[in-house]
Amino acid sequence: xxxxxxxxxxxxxxxxxxxxxxxxxxxxxxxxxxxxxxxxxxxxxxxxxxxxxxxxxxxxxxxxxxxxxxxxxxxxxxxxxxxxxxxxxxxxxxxxxxxxxxxxxxxxxxxxxxxxxxxxxxxxxxxxxxxxxxxxxxxxxxxxxxx
Amino acid sequence: xxxxxxxxxxxxxxxxxxxxxxxxxxxxxxxxxxxxxxxxxxxxxxxxxxxxxxxxxxxxxxxxxxxxxxxxxxxxxxxxxxxxxxxxxxxxxxxxxxxxxxxxxxxxxxxxxxxxxxxxxxxxxxxxxxxxxxxxxxxxxxxxxxxxxxxxxxxxxxxxxxxxxxxxxxxxxxxxxxxxxxxxxxxxxxxxxxxxxxxxxxxxxxxxxxxxxxxxxxxxxxxxxxxxxxxxxxxxxxxxxxxxxxxxxxxxxxxxxxxxxxxxxxxxxxxxxxxxxxxxxxxxxxxxxxxxxxxxxxxxxxxxxxxxxxxxxxxxxxxxxxxxxxxxxxxxxxxxxxxxxxxxxxxxxxxxxxxxxxxxxxxxxxxxxxxxxxxxxxxxxxxxxxxxxxxxxxxxxxxxxxxxxxxxxxxxxxxxxxxxxxxxxxxxxxxxxxxxxxxxxxxxxxxxxxxxxxxxxxxxxxxxxxxxxxxxxxxxxxxxxxxxxxxxxxxxxxxxxxxxxxxxxxxxxxxxxxxxxxxxxxxxxxxxxxxxxxxxxxxxxxxxxxxxxxxxxxxxxxxxxxxxxxxxxxxxxxxxxxxxxxxxxxxxxxxxxxxxxxxxxxxxxxxxxxxxxxxxxxxxxxxxxxxxxxxxxxxxxxxxxxxxxxxxxxxxxxxxxxxxxxxxxxxxxxxxxx
Amino acid sequence: xxxxxxxxxxxxxxxxxxxxxxxxxxxxxxxxxxxxxxxxxxxxxxxxxxxxxxxxxxxxxxxxxxxxxxxxxxxxxxxxxxxxxxxxxxxxxxxxxxxxxxxxxxxxxxxxxxxxxxxxx
Numbered sequence: 001x002x003x004x005x006x007x008x009x010x011x012x013x014x015x016x017x018x019x020x021x022x023x024x025x026x027x028x029x030x031x032x033x034x035x036x037x038x039x040x041x042x043x044x045x046x047x048x049x050x051x052x053x054x055x056x057x058x059x060x061x062x063x064x065x066x067x068x069x070x071x072x073x074x075x076x077x078x079x080x081x082x083x084x085x086x087x088x089x090x091x092x093x094x095x096x097x098x099x100x101x102x103x104x105x106x107x108x109x110x111x112x113x114x115x116x117x118x119x120x121x122x123x124x125x126x127x128x129x130x131x132x133x134x135x136x137x138x139x140x141x142x143x144x145x146x147x
Numbered sequence: 148x149x150x151x152x153x154x155x156x157x158x159x160x161x162x163x164x165x166x167x168x169x170x171x172x173x174x175x176x177x178x179x180x181x182x183x184x185x186x187x188x189x190x191x192x193x194x195x196x197x198x199x200x201x202x203x204x205x206x207x208x209x210x211x212x213x214x215x216x217x218x219x220x221x222x223x224x225x226x227x228x229x230x231x232x233x234x235x236x237x238x239x240x241x242x243x244x245x246x247x248x249x250x251x252x253x254x255x256x257x258x259x260x261x262x263x264x265x266x267x268x269x270x271x272x273x274x275x276x277x278x279x280x281x282x283x284x285x286x287x288x289x290x291x292x293x294x295x296x297x298x299x300x301x302x303x304x305x306x307x308x309x310x311x312x313x314x315x316x317x318x319x320x321x322x323x324x325x326x327x328x329x330x331x332x333x334x335x336x337x338x339x340x341x342x343x344x345x346x347x348x349x350x351x352x353x354x355x356x357x358x359x360x361x362x363x364x365x366x367x368x369x370x371x372x373x374x375x376x377x378x379x380x381x382x383x384x385x386x387x388x389x390x391x392x393x394x395x396x397x398x399x400x401x402x403x404x405x406x407x408x409x410x411x412x413x414x415x416x417x418x419x420x421x422x423x424x425x426x427x428x429x430x431x432x433x434x435x436x437x438x439x440x441x442x443x444x445x446x447x448x449x450x451x452x453x454x455x456x457x458x459x460x461x462x463x464x465x466x467x468x469x470x471x472x473x474x475x476x477x478x479x480x481x482x483x484x485x486x487x488x489x490x491x492x493x494x495x496x497x498x499x500x501x502x503x504x505x506x507x508x509x510x511x512x513x514x515x516x517x518x519x520x521x522x523x524x525x526x527x528x529x530x531x532x533x534x535x536x537x538x539x540x541x542x543x544x545x546x547x548x549x550x551x552x553x554x555x556x557x558x559x560x561x562x563x564x565x566x567x568x569x570x571x572x573x574x575x576x577x578x579x580x581x582x583x584x585x586x587x588x589x590x591x592x593x594x595x596x597x598x599x600x601x602x603x604x605x606x607x608x609x610x611x612x613x614x615x616x617x618x619x620x621x622x623x624x625x626x627x628x629x630x631x632x633x634x635x636x637x638x639x640x641x642x643x644x645x646x647x648x649x650x651x652x653x654x655x656x657x658x659x660x661x662x663x664x665x666x667x668x669x670x671x672x673x674x675x676x677x678x679x680x681x682x683x684x685x686x687x688x689x690x691x692x693x694x695x696x697x698x699x700x701x702x703x704x705x706x707x708x709x710x711x712x713x714x715x716x717x718x719x720x721x722x723x724x725x726x727x728x729x730x731x732x733x734x735x736x737x738x739x740x741x742x743x744x745x746x747x748x749x750x751x752x753x754x755x756x757x758x759x760x761x762x763x764x765x766x767x768x769x770x771x772x773x774x775x776x777x778x779x780x781x782x783x784x785x786x787x788x789x790x791x792x793x794x795x796x797x798x799x800x801x802x803x804x805x806x807x808x809x810x811x812x813x814x815x816x817x818x819x820x821x
Numbered sequence: 822x823x824x825x826x827x828x829x830x831x832x833x834x835x836x837x838x839x840x841x842x843x844x845x846x847x848x849x850x851x852x853x854x855x856x857x858x859x860x861x862x863x864x865x866x867x868x869x870x871x872x873x874x875x876x877x878x879x880x881x882x883x884x885x886x887x888x889x890x891x892x893x894x895x896x897x898x899x900x901x902x903x904x905x906x907x908x909x910x911x912x913x914x915x916x917x918x919x920x921x922x923x924x925x926x927x928x929x930x931x932x933x934x935x936x937x938x939x940x941x942x
Binding site: 369393 | 911912915916931934
Binding site: 032033034035041044046049050051052053055069082083084104 | 454700701747788793802
């Protein structure tokens, strides 16, 4: 069994989200300020009449917020009927990953709790973290990803 | 038989819609019947419902449901003919069986087949009622098989009035009556055409009364024509019939002579039912002609209208710019009038579609008689339910959410309000308690009232409990304020939880649902010993909102017009500064001032001229200070994710004509914060 | 006496095959037509026992040709030949009085059986 994933990067670490959770990938444009919200919500977006919050994954992971960059992308995800935009450094590609290549029993890595990780994939020297985006969004816990 | 070729989900949906429509009136009809067991019209009406339900569920293949409806039909047939009279014990059995019908339909709606509900016992009891012998479980299984077949045959008996007349005339002409069954080669690529060829050939030599399947449908459903049944009459040679079937690919031909009597007698019964049904249905038909539309489609239209409203204001904005810049030149006038009519048209569409979403509140009210009947019997209380305004229309999405709170309030009235008969006699009240439920429209609101003449709330007891729980302090508070604590979470004066209204949910759940989910208001009025009246105020619709757009800290916000009293221009000197709070004198009364920017956690701007929006919700009122008033306009409410709304001061977001996102203020939370 | 048959089909290949099949069975193909107009002319001229008429033909389709033939001879035995998915046309043909039809692609027996049944009437 193979599944498709959206591969993106944040600093030097590579992450992946299941393609079926992803609605669309859009440019880092037209984000509107929010009056009052948690720290890592940087604004809201209006995509075809749907208004949803945009989360800066850098801030969520306790990394230094980088200056605005036109190369940055927003991955629009839908989890349990809630829509979110996830601001990431760069969307690399969509890849197919064989299920048996995924290491499921993972302990915390780079400071990410295991509940936020769906699995790990080793591609040669590269390591890809499959994120449990629902947990990343919903958990109240502070995250500090090591550099 | 006819199911193939049709999308089975579509069929299921259509069946459920149809069945729910059939059952809607059934409950109240049954209760009415309990009071007037002799009412022939009612019996006929219920018989008709059962009959339709039986046939429809058989067609779709829900045989268990069809069986049950069939047995109920038998019972009503016996009641109709006077062969059986209706006593209380029978009524209870019938109501129980109808409950099972409800359950089965609910289960089918969830994707089941209705077989999940065990009806063996109910069926047995119904059979006993009809004078049938009940076989043991094991035998009844095989019996079920033959029953199924009987239903299938009975479906064939569905002769129309016209066909029955034809049959009668044929009998008078002394023609013979046959049923011809032809089987088409299962390999045949065009069964419809094969069957049609036989039919055409037959028509030339005999009098064809009816064919199953008929030939008036879409040609595409080919497989249903694998077997053709023809009812025909003839005075000619039987060999002509066989000759007509000598068509390629016709494999089996069976010709059976029938008796007119069986059909015409059955037809008499049918005719009678149909006539009464038509009589009953006629006045309704005059009221409204209607077609059925899937709610999904209406919801989609409604969503599109929302987009249209936004788009329209976008165009308006753009054209305003064009016009004020003089870019339009001579065309300006035309553009203005075109926009004017666009405005009117979109408003008209919005109104019309909103009306299609409206359903009469009877949808909820019709369930209440049964509820009151069952509960009062269980409690040993005597209660009369008076319902009015059931024709009042309300948005479908509101109705769905409203059913539970209303049911809960009725349970409360019965359980805690209305006294036991002896208690009522002792207090000099009529033995029978009264619960009144009413609905009416007032402006943009729907008002619902639930009133009982029971013992009322014990305000002293409420005060004690509220104080003990720390919900109120020592100071004197008005009765109005006191009664509000009833809606607080965790408040309940009745210590033991009764089976009826207990289960840990109380008035707080009701209030929460009405305020949060339905954007309404609930109000309690009670007189000790005399009764209680609960008033619920609801908006007509939940998705389009008339709002005042204001600006604060460079951003736009929307305040629902129905929550505002007035907008005022405020000079700082007009404000009254006290130690902890600021007040504003509004119409001779000092009301609290809320600085909106402070609410958002920003420092109050020091601008000289401010504007105030007087907002009110229930008995609370305050003056909300903003930087600027922009305009009043209709906006489409979109949900807001909790992550953006951590202290719940917003109830949603909307997009303005220029693409700006505005937050819609939740005035009730804001007023509570003040 | 051998049954006389008129074949009408716009594809000469189809006519060739049909003719082959029918001759082997002992039928006589007394004429061929490549469109509806020709079929009507040949019918009037040759008066065959059975006409096998393709429903889709240029100039005049099978349905029209059939109606014309039935006007010339109300007793004409006509078998309509059609491809799958033309059920509506077949129904029209039945309403107009066709005696039988066969669906392409067909096995030879289908054609024989249709002709034999037509000859009984």
